[in-house]
Amino acid sequence: MIMTPRLRRFMLTAHVTSSVGLLGAVAGFLVLAIAGLISQDAQIVRAAYPAMELIARFVIVPLAFAALLIGLVQSLGTKWGLFRHYWVLAKLVLTALATIVLLLQMQLIGYMADVAADTTLSGSYLREARMTLVAHAGGGLLVLLVPMALSVYKPRGRIRYGWRKLQERRAPLVR
Numbered sequence: 001m002i003m004t005p006r007l008r009r010f011m012l013t014a015h016v017t018s019s020v021g022l023l024g025a026v027a028g029f030l031v032l033a034i035a036g037l038i039s040q041d042a043q044i045v046r047a048a049y050p051a052m053e054l055i056a057r058f059v060i061v062p063l064a065f066a067a068l069l070i071g072l073v074q075s076l077g078t079k080w081g082l083f084r085h086y087w088v089l090a091k092l093v094l095t096a097l098a099t100i101v102l103l104l105q106m107q108l109i110g111y112m113a114d115v116a117a118d119t120t121l122s123g124s125y126l127r128e129a130r131m132t133l134v135a136h137a138g139g140g141l142l143v144l145l146v147p148m149a150l151s152v153y154k155p156r157g158r159i160r161y162g163w164r165k166l167q168e169r170r171a172p173l174v175r
């Protein structure tokens with residue numbers, strides 16, 4: 001079902017707000033993860049992990065789901081479709097993968113927030129876990145830049161199913 005122009009613009013505003021907001025929130029999370037790893041100031045390290053948990057739980061996870069769901073509506077409710085253009089499908093796959101990895105990291109994020117609240121995370125204590133969070137946040141940010149660029153460039157490639165649909169529309173079969 002194709003959306004009316006007014007509804008499409010409204011949903012597009014919501015889509016861009018949630019998805020680009022997601023990029024910004026992950027960037028903020030990454031800065032805190034780096035501070036938690038390298039800062040010499042114990043207070044900053046201690047404060048970073050609970051702040052990361054709050055941002056992840058109340059900003060990043062909701063925005064990731066919003067970007068996915070509204071992206072789906074935007075695909076199915078416009079001429080773009082979900083399986084017609086490679087750029088749309090690639091956005092879905094990359095955003096879904098990033099969201100799955102994020103959900104898998106939530107336990108570690110919560111654990112680090114608890115540990116930081118109870119102890120001083122000095123020197124190399126839990127260094128591997130702290131590096132894991134930096135790597136996943138950095139990787140996630142890089143991955144999400146791809147859907148961002150795809151949205152603006154909208155490379156031409158059509159999926160075969162999409163080709164067929166286009167041909168059928170241009171030259172309907174006369175039986």
Ligand code: HEM
Binds near residue numbers: 071072074095
């Ligand atoms: C973090 C991930 C995402 C980012 C940063 C993002 C960003 C954007 C941006 C900036 C636009 C506006 C482009 C324009 O109007 O020229 C857009 C449009 C669009 N996005 Fe996304 N998006 C993301 C995820 C998704 C997902 C998961 C889907 C599909 C399942 C999707 C489907 C679409 C579609 C179909 C449009 C065109 C809508 C229209 O023309 O009305 N996006 N996206």
